[in-house]
Amino acid sequence: xxxxxxxxxxxxxxxxxxxxxxxxxxxxxxxxxxxxxxxxxxxxxxxxxxxxxxxxxxxxxxxxxxxxxxxxxxxxxxxxxxxxxxxxxxxxxxxxxxxxxxxxxxxxxxxxx
Amino acid sequence: xxxxxxxxxxxxxxxxxxxxxxxxxxxxxxxxxxxxxxxxxxxxxxxxxxxxxxxxxxxxxxxxxxxxxxxxxxxxxxxxxxxxxxxxxxxxxxxxxxxxxxxxxxxxxxxxx
Numbered sequence: 381x382x383x384x385x386x387x388x389x390x391x392x393x394x395x396x397x398x399x400x401x402x403x404x405x406x407x408x409x410x411x412x413x414x415x416x417x418x419x420x421x422x423x424x425x426x427x428x429x430x431x432x433x434x435x436x437x438x439x440x441x442x443x444x445x446x447x448x449x450x451x452x453x454x455x456x457x458x459x460x461x462x463x464x465x466x467x468x469x470x471x472x473x474x475x476x477x478x479x480x481x482x483x484x485x486x487x488x489x490x491x492x493x
Numbered sequence: 494x495x496x497x498x499x500x501x502x503x504x505x506x507x508x509x510x511x512x513x514x515x516x517x518x519x520x521x522x523x524x525x526x527x528x529x530x531x532x533x534x535x536x537x538x539x540x541x542x543x544x545x546x547x548x549x550x551x552x553x554x555x556x557x558x559x560x561x562x563x564x565x566x567x568x569x570x571x572x573x574x575x576x577x578x579x580x581x582x583x584x585x586x587x588x589x590x591x592x593x594x595x596x597x598x599x600x601x602x603x604x605x606x
Contacts, residue, residue: 483535
């Protein structure tokens with residue numbers, strides 16, 4: 381069974397600073413996908429960034445980047461130049477070869493002006 | 494292209510009743526997944542439908558059932574509602590082939606009294 385662990389229930393960061401959210405996962409599969417999703421308060425969940433396990437290069441999307449360590453089964457999200465609109469719940473998710481998703485319990489991020 | 498839509502937005506039921514939630518997938522997507530998100534938790538995978546057939550199921554009892562229609566829209570049915578079924582129910586659509594991203598709907602907030 382796949383499990384996803386987010387050990388930081390809450391985090392805060394000053395506006396314009398950098399923050400890193402942690403995620404570890406457990407799987408016996410070799411090919412899979414990892415995602416970070418953002419869920420603003422009372423709003424729809426949206427994709428932040430995705431990473432294919434077979435790619436060694438870390439994914440980057442503008443201010444968002446990941447540190448993917450396959451051997452350690454670690455997948456952290458770095459947010460640079462934090463903005464007030466980044467305040468949200470962030471979920472790490474694992475997708476297996478059966479296209480089924482498993483989510484962590486989330487990290488609530490607050491960006492402080 | 495239209496996004497994922499869900500209906501109704503909110504629903505209140507009493508214990509023992511049955512409920513049907515509906516989801517229209519994003520245009521061109523052939524796979525729909527359903528999730529239960531309890532307050533303050535990450536989404537839990539209920540099941541997935543691909544081309545009208547169940548394509549994987551999470552750890553939910555048989556009273557949680559679903560359908561996918563030829564136009565790839567989907568229903569989630571829950572029988573014999575229990576208080577613990579109170580949650581946000583999320584639908585997500587995706588393509589089996591391609592970028593494997595899941596696009597989420599806004600959810601249906603179910604309250605069981």
